Amino acid sequence: MKDVIVALDFKNRKETMAFLEGFKEGIYVKIGMELFYSEGPEIVREIRKMGHKVFLDLKLHDIPNTVKSAMKSILRLDADMVNLHASGGSVMMEEAMNACREEGKKPLVIAVTQLTSTTEELMQSELLIDRSLTETVLSYAENAKKAGLSGVVCSALEVPVIKEHLGEGFITVTPGIRPLDSVAGDQKRIVTPARARELGSDYIVVGRPITRAEDPEKAYKEIKKEFLGV
Numbered sequence: 005m006k007d008v009i010v011a012l013d014f015k016n017r018k019e020t021m022a023f024l025e026g027f028k029e030g031i032y033v034k035i036g037m038e039l040f041y042s043e044g045p046e047i048v049r050e051i052r053k054m055g056h057k058v059f060l061d062l063k064l065h066d067i068p069n070t071v072k073s074a075m076k077s078i079l080r081l082d083a084d085m086v087n088l089h090a091s092g093g094s095v096m097m098e099e100a101m102n103a104c105r106e107e108g109k110k111p112l113v114i115a116v117t118q119l120t121s122t123t124e125e126l127m128q129s130e131l132l133i134d135r136s137l138t139e140t141v142l143s144y145a146e147n148a149k150k151a152g153l154s155g156v157v158c159s160a161l162e163v164p165v166i167k168e169h170l171g172e173g174f175i176t177v178t179p180g181i182r183p184l185d186s187v188a189g190d191q192k193r194i195v196t197p198a199r200a201r202e203l204g205s206d207y208i209v210v211g212r213p214i215t216r217a218e219d220p221e222k223a224y225k226e227i228k229k230e231f232l233g234v
């Protein structure tokens with residue numbers, strides 16, 4: 005099912021609740037490091053209780069044993085979607101899935117491939133990855149699928165190649181969304197909501213174009229309409 009996920013990149017509960025007050029119905033939100041580190045696990049429970057679906061974006065990346073244990077803690081929060089970095093390796097991803105099995109929980113577990121703020125040039129010159137960005141993202145996605153994950157975080161630009169090689173059912177969650185009139189900021193691999201739809205994204209993640217809009221609910225509705233095409 006396709007949807008728009010709103011990144012709640014706020015510094016505290018107060019700002020977050022003020023933003024959510026504008027929404028009459030439950031929406032799909034993303035709680036990332038800024039809000040989670042500031043408010044702790046309780047903010048996840050509270051937002052779920054309000055009827056919103058939650059993508060808990062903590063991007064786990066550590067040794068396999070630590071990721072397995074951290075995933076067990078995270079699973080207690082019953083988020084709908086959780087994630088980790090594919091660059092942590094296959095064993096790390098397998099251990100995250102073992103945590104889900106042992107706890108009897110089935111959130112969507114997705115792997116970050118290359119951050120949408122990364123360019124091919126940066127990846128090759130700073131991370132010393134000597135392949136094209138597309139090849140790298142696809143290889144990370146293949147590892148994620150083999151480890152049993154549900155999908156990946158990538159740019160919408162890489163969705164066609166991922167779907168072609170790994171199937172329509174392998175989920176693509178795509179940040180780096182910028183409507184025509186918005187500023188890119190630190191994002192590099194960007195597309196509009198309409199282009200993300202054409203490229204086949206399952207979920208688009210949108211932060212500042214909504215949270216910093218004059219009328220966030222209106223911006224959300226316009227982006228949703230452009231992405232879903234209805």
Ligand SMILES: O=c1ccn([C@@H]2O[C@H](COP(=O)(O)O)[C@@H](O)[C@H]2O)c(=O)[nH]1
Pocket residue numbers: 011013036116118119120121157158179180181191209210211212213
């Ligand atoms: O590759 C990635 C992975 C995660 N993100 C997160 O998505 C949002 C995007 O916010 P904008 O304000 O729309 O840029 C943000 O929370 C990132 O942490 C990403 O952008 N790229």
